[in-house]
Amino acid sequence: MPSHATPEPAGRNGPLAGVRVLDLTRLAPGPYCTMLLADMGADVIVVGGGRAGLPVPELCRGKRFMSLDLKSEAGQRAFLRLAASADVLLEGFRPGVMGRMGADDATLRRANPRLIYCALTGYGQAGPRAQEAGHDINYLAVSGVLGAVGPADRPPYPPLNLLADFGGGGLLAAFGIVSALFERARSGLGQFVDAAMIDGCLSMMAMHFPLWRTPLMEGRGHGIVTGDAPFYRCYPCSDGRHVSVGALERGFFEALWTGLELGEVPDHMHKANWPMIEQRLGAAFRTRSRDEWSQRFRGSNACVAPVLEPHEVWEEEQIKTRLEPGGRQQVPAIPKFLRTPASAAPTNTRDQTREILAEAGFSPGEISAIGGTHQPRGVKGLVWPPALT
Numbered sequence: 203m204p205s206h207a208t209p210e211p212a213g214r215n216g217p218l219a220g221v222r223v224l225d226l227t228r229l230a231p232g233p234y235c236t237m238l239l240a241d242m243g244a245d246v247i248v249v250g251g252g253r254a255g256l257p258v259p260e261l262c263r264g265k266r267f268m269s270l271d272l273k274s275e276a277g278q279r280a281f282l283r284l285a286a287s288a289d290v291l292l293e294g295f296r297p298g299v300m301g302r303m304g305a306d307d308a309t310l311r312r313a314n315p316r317l318i319y320c321a322l323t324g325y326g327q328a329g330p331r332a333q334e335a336g337h338d339i340n341y342l343a344v345s346g347v348l349g350a351v352g353p354a355d356r357p358p359y360p361p362l363n364l365l366a367d368f369g370g371g372g373l374l375a376a377f378g379i380v381s382a383l384f385e386r387a388r389s390g391l392g393q394f395v396d397a398a399m400i401d402g403c404l405s406m407m408a409m410h411f412p413l414w415r416t417p418l419m420e421g422r423g424h425g426i427v428t429g430d431a432p433f434y435r436c437y438p439c440s441d442g443r444h445v446s447v448g449a450l451e452r453g454f455f456e457a458l459w460t461g462l463e464l465g466e467v468p469d470h471m472h473k474a475n476w477p478m479i480e481q482r483l484g485a486a487f488r489t490r491s492r493d494e495w496s497q498r499f500r501g502s503n504a505c506v507a508p509v510l511e512p513h514e515v516w517e518e519e520q521i522k523t524r525l526e527p528g529g530r531q532q533v534p535a536i537p538k539f540l541r542t543p544a545s546a547a548p549t550n551t552r553d554q555t556r557e558i559l560a561e562a563g564f565s566p567g568e569i570s571a572i573g574g575t576h577q578p579r580g581v582k583g584l585v586w587p588p589a590l591t
Contacts, residue, residue: 215542215545216545219243219244221245222287222288223236224291226250227322230363232294232322233248233257233258233261233372234261235371236248237262237265238373239290240264246265246266247284248265249272266557268554278303285313289316289317290319290383291318291319294321295323296323314392316391318382318386318395323397323399324337324341325399326396326401338364338367339360339363342360347366354422354424370405371399371402378397433455433479434449435447437484439490439492443492443493445495445506447483449504461502461506464483555569
């Protein structure tokens with residue numbers, strides 16, 4: 203699958219071993235995408251400059267880092283030469299920025315027809331918002347996600363920055379890249395992949411758009427899976443912590459009701475019963491602690507699970523069974539492969555510019571002449587977490 207016989211770093215394994223990725227991104231969606239590719243065995247080279255800063259540290263796993271001054275002629279020549287032997291390039295600039303640096307899709311693929319060029323943006327490559335700045339919350343808003351989540355009596359609120367940045371952005375781009383690599387195995391040709399976060403959000407809403415303004419999803423905060431239904435929500439326990447309840451189907455609801463010893467099982471899909479069901483469930487869960495209920499329902503079909511805070515996750519036994527050796531610092535890639543197992547590589551943010559250029563065939567003199575670690579135009583470092591005062 204790789205474009206060229208480029209030396210591969212020792213120890214790479216997984217289904218994407220041998221695939222080389224050049225990563226020009228800094229904000230969360232791009233680095234998350236390339237971390238997934240690195241977890242699958244790809245050799246991800248993050249190309250930046252001295253002032254560009256590193257991505258969020260937690261998204262640096264398994265990558266190599268180098269510095270090039272993409273505003274200099276030598277830096278641009280070096281980058282074009284690296285791109286000529288790469289399989290994938292990922293960038294997250296506004297449309298047109300890469301062209302002004304002389305490194306747009308058409309230019310790079312003239313030198314390397316097998317290159318997969320992925321542009322990951324919020325609004326896509328064309329349209330009235332294509333040049334607008336934005337963040338996860340804005341892409342959720344425009345795609346209809348934000349208007350459907352949150353309580354009915356308060357303004358919408360985003361579920362962290364998970365949906366647009368990571369789901370609709372990073373995951374969509376990774377899926378597009380892997381799909382393009384699969385197609386290249388047949389055609390021998392690379393292609394341009396336009397991955398827009400609003401597209402990812404629209405895709406994830408595919409099941410919910412038809413339900414909007416119907417009895418199943420009458421409005422924000424009202425519906426079967428919005429937290430409105432008493433059998434699909436969270437309940438406080440005696441210790442102030444919470445359990446999650448997802449007893450949608452009849453059999454699961456019966457297991458919940460009988461497990462709480464509440465007597466005859468009501469028709470939970472009859473909305474007239476919801477106030478009574480809510481009162482009975484709420485009163486029952488308040489009689490014990492979260493962990494007591496978690497133990498009580500362990501192994502049952504009641505769809506009850508403890509609501510863990512982030513710092514508690516690493517002690518959850520089911521999570522531990524999914525972690526690779528090394529614990530929380532080596533969060534596993536998903537999915538797992540039996541024939542070509544992938545193993546997340548350690549984080550190493552040391553600048554490896556000289557080693558990477560030497561691998562690509564640059565002479566010591568050329569490497570010295572390239573020099574410079576200036577910021578590529580349009581890239582800004584992400585300081586995370588931001589300083590709050």
